[in-house]
Amino acid sequence: MRRPYRRPMPKTWWLKHPHYTLFMLRELSAVFVIYFALWTVCLVQRAGQGAEALSRFLQTMKGPGWILWHLIGLAFVLLHTYTWFATAPKVMPVRRGAEKVPDGVIIAAQWIVLLIVSVIFVVLLAATT
């Protein structure tokens, strides 16, 4: 006698294993990427309104609530970066004949490029202020 039983999928499936939870956090991290993009637009807009508007905006951002909020955001954006870089060797594997270039090499290369670009930005920023 056939009477297949279908088990329902619980709404809390993403809490069943740390990998699933990390996946959900990674998906959530995209929201913070958009948030920081919009925040940058606001910053540029204030700068366009003049020096006083800009300094008022920056003063507001020094509030402890804002700093805490942006630290949480930073953690999510770093998670986003980490998982994004880890994706690269899977999406675009590099081959040398039979050998695949190890995933770690591709991931490390991206972090190094990010580091170099960041350093250039910081140096340019320091030079202009």
Place this chain on the structure above:
Amino acid sequence: MADETIILRVLRYRPEQDSEPTFQEYEVPYRKDWVVLDALNWIKEYKDGTLSFRWSCRMGVCGSCGMMVNGRARLTCNTFLREFYPNPITVEPLVNFDIERDLVICMDPFIEKLKRVKPWIIREDVKPVEDGPYEQSPAELYRYKQFSMCINCMLCYAACPVVGLHPEFIGPAALALGIRYLLDSRDQGWDERMEEVASHDGVWGCTFVGECSEVCPKHVDPAAAIQQGKVMATLDWFKRLLMPRGQR
């Protein structure tokens, strides 16, 4: 040593008498060199001959004995009791599939999905046998070899939440196999296969949870295959847009 035991909590479902599955506990002798499948076979031999489960090769090749062991999709023939001892072990049928009986799942949907990607070489010009094989260089082989190692154990379907939430999703193993043929230099079935791979139920259903690759006992890395399939599907779409009548 000889009288050490371990508890197996096994999900039972007998369609002729049970309205829903329930757990049954068995006390099984503990041996360091026993795998979960050995314990299940011991139960069937000495405790309860009605317990149903699939198995065949006992060496991680046939892909028949996939089950949920303590909530993770595993081949029970290479999951040792010593990994859990002295704690009890929970054994359930693979999730995201209907239960046929006890630990046996209904694999019909998987077989249908497998057929959709046409997992065979399609040729427009079929050579006569006497003309020899379709030749392929080692470099051409390496492009898809990893994705051809699948043993259809369906662990990746149990690990994939998208399969559970959206049952029409073609799923990791079948998509990896479809992409394996797209990458095969001997194949000429690109268009008809890409239609399935790039469909709504195909690669675009994947949200890249990546757990399929974690549980894969053959290191096929279906998640990587699917992400590469997304790139291939995108390039294919652009090519069709720019050169509607073009040859690939």
